[in-house]
Amino acid sequence: MPRTASTREQARFTFAQDLAGMEMLTASYRAHRFAPHVHDTYVIALIERGAEQFRCGRADWLAPAGSLVIVPPGALHTGQRGCDAGWSYRVFYPAPQLLVALMAEWPGATPAPPAFGDTVLTDPPLFRVLHHLHLLLHGEACALHRASAWRTAMGALLLRHAGLAPRQPGRETSAVRRAQDLLRADAGATLGLTDLASAVGLSPWYLNRVFARDVGMPPHAWRNQWRLAQAKTLLRRGQAPAKVAAALGFADQSHLHRQFKRAFGVTPGVYRGECGGGKRS
Incomplete structure (x- = not known):
């Protein structure tokens, strides 16, 4: 992991190739100050320790440990420590079209780049599920697990903080049973969520949600059991x-x-x- 001038500072970028090459950052900073800059992606940051202070638009913000920071594409912002210890965080940089593609899987939703109501969020359950996703995307999880976790975590963010309300899922008993049959037959564990959903006639997000509701766990977890x-x-x-x-x-x-x-x-x-x-x- 490359280190900056301070031995307490480190930063590492990784890329999720199965999610359109989405960038992810894991970093700790103490003395570093980000000059005003913009991204052509969303910035979804999870403050793990310390606090970050930054300006976004015309407002100044303080994001303490346990909070989420959301900066939309094209928004001018800075970044520096918000306490003496600096801050550590994990960041997703999803392109707008990646979130639009997810929303296109929702029944009755109108796909468009989402607008979030707040820049700094305090939502412990959401923080935990997004933190788990960031860790998972760096690990050995199979394609089905990664796709399921992505839709669960980012779907929760959009539902809770972007004012989106897709139509409630109906009963899909036969589709869920068919999905279970296909997972049993997938001896090599190569079946992905998109292919599984296509085979039962549902969208990936919708299948992931109704499967978890009816079975008690998402498809990857059921297959693993x-x-x-x-x-x-x-x-x-x-x-x-x-x-x-x-x-x-x-x-x-x-x-x-x-x-x-x-x-x-x-x-x-x-x-x-x-x-x-x-x-x-």
């Missing part, structure tokens, strides 16, 4: 963890190891041995 249940069955039959991981579409054996232990409290190898499967191939 089903895969873990299948993993237990295969391990009881004596299959080696590496073979089980490959058969069920886990990234590798260590990925299965982490998921299995998180769910059941033991590793796949220990579970296989305790089931008497350790002597079989």
Whole structure:
């Protein structure tokens, strides 16, 4: 991670290629002062520690830890520390068309670049879900998980703070059941949310929402639970963890190891041995 003049300052940009190359920033600043500048994207910042002081338009703002900052495209703004310790934050830079594309998936919505009511927001539940999304987009999550988390988090932001109210979802029992069948058949865990939604005749955002409502969890989480249940069955039959991981579409054996232990409290190898499967191939 490149460091600035102060050893307490660091900044790293990453890019979400599956979200039109959206930029993301993870940074800590103490002495740095941003000159007045603009972006051609939205700025959605999560203040993790300290506080940031900035001017946006004609107003001065102070964003403390736990707050969200939203700057629209083209808005002139600055940035500097708002307390002696400086500030640490995580930032999304979604292009307007990325949010418009998300809104186009909503029933009855009119896709247009959203206008947010406030520049600094205090919304702890939303902060947590956006923070989780930022972390997830840097990790090993599969395409289905990433797409689902993106729609859940950014959808919540738009619904809560952009004055948007799409039509409430109706009953889609047959579509949800069909989606479950397709996820069961997706042995390699390669099916993405867009393809899954297209196969059942719904938009990705709408399917994600009605699936979570009817099943109690979004599609990626349900598929993961089903895969873990299948993993237990295969391990009881004596299959080696590496073979089980490959058969069920886990990234590798260590990925299965982490998921299995998180769910059941033991590793796949220990579970296989305790089931008497350790002597079989």
